[in-house]
Amino acid sequence: MQRKSTKDSNKQNSRTRPKPTSGDLTRRVNEWMRGRNGADALANAFVWVSLLLYIVNIFARLTWLWWLALACLAYAWWRMTSRNIQARTRENEAFLSHTGTLRPWLQDTSAAWREARAYKHLKCPKCGQRVRVPRHKGKLLVSCPKCHTKFDARS
Numbered sequence: 733m734q735r736k737s738t739k740d741s742n743k744q745n746s747r748t749r750p751k752p753t754s755g756d757l758t759r760r761v762n763e764w765m766r767g768r769n770g771a772d773a774l775a776n777a778f779v780w781v782s783l784l785l786y787i788v789n790i791f792a793r794l795t796w797l798w799w800l801a802l803a804c805l806a807y808a809w810w811r812m813t814s815r816n817i818q819a820r821t822r823e824n825e826a827f828l829s830h831t832g833t834l835r836p837w838l839q840d841t842s843a844a845w846r847e848a849r850a851y852k853h854l855k856c857p858k859c860g861q862r863v864r865v866p867r868h869k870g871k872l873l874v875s876c877p878k879c880h881t882k883f884d885a886r887s
């Protein structure tokens with residue numbers, strides 16, 4: 733009878749402290765991330781900048797550069813874990829609109845290079861709409877797809 737009771741208490745003990753499994757960990761991370769900003773384009777950019785600075789600093793060996801790289805990484809982490817999602821979304825959208833023309837180069841450099849060689853990007857003089865025309869076609873009369881203004885362009 734004595735033995736049985738100790739066995740029971742052991743069972744109770746193991747039940748109150750379950751071993752964490754990997755699925756359990758994922759669930760806990762998800763719960764922790766709920767209501768937080770997560771990794772957005774701006775946070776990713778700062779991770780890449782930080783990584784780049786660390787690589788440069790392998791050769792440069794500058795203390796301030798090391799701190800700058802750490803600060804970039806800290807900022808990225810702060811963005812991911814921030815609970816003020818509205819403000820972070822605003823910043824991310826501002827970032828995306830400022831890097832609009834740069835983004836294709838960052839995402840796929842060779843595709844962006846082919847695109848830049850094959851097409852010329854123009855802006856409609858009236859509404860500012862971006863218009864793409866093929867290169868090496870001489871003088872073209874371009875019609876804006878948005879406001880239908882016609883304008884001359886050298887391709």
Ligand SMILES: [Zn+2]
Pocket residue numbers: 856857858859860861876877878879880881
């Ligand atoms: Zn236009």
